[in-house]
Amino acid sequence: MNTPKTGARRRAIIGRSLAVLIGGAAVTGCVQIETPDKPIEINLNINIRQEVVYRLDGDAKKLIEQNSEIF
Numbered sequence: 474m475n476t477p478k479t480g481a482r483r484r485a486i487i488g489r490s491l492a493v494l495i496g497g498a499a500v501t502g503c504v505q506i507e508t509p510d511k512p513i514e515i516n517l518n519i520n521i522r523q524e525v526v527y528r529l530d531g532d533a534k535k536l537i538e539q540n541s542e543i544f
Contacts (some may be wrong), residue, residue, distance in 0.1 A: 529537070
């Protein structure tokens with residue numbers, strides 16, 4: 474059953490909804506992305522230090538010393 478009050482209420486709700494949508498669209502800003510004039514410079518001060526420690530078995534050490542021309 475559609476009474477005059479119900480129709481007026483629907484029109485009011487639709488009108489308010491449209492007002493909110495139009496107002497929200499007017500408030501939104503514009504996003505702009507621009508490339509920088511100068512190249513991006515990244516300074517990384519990194520020191521890499523690596524130590525390799527090895528131990529040879531006595532027999533292996535003698536074998537390498539005897540056959541040094543192979544290595």
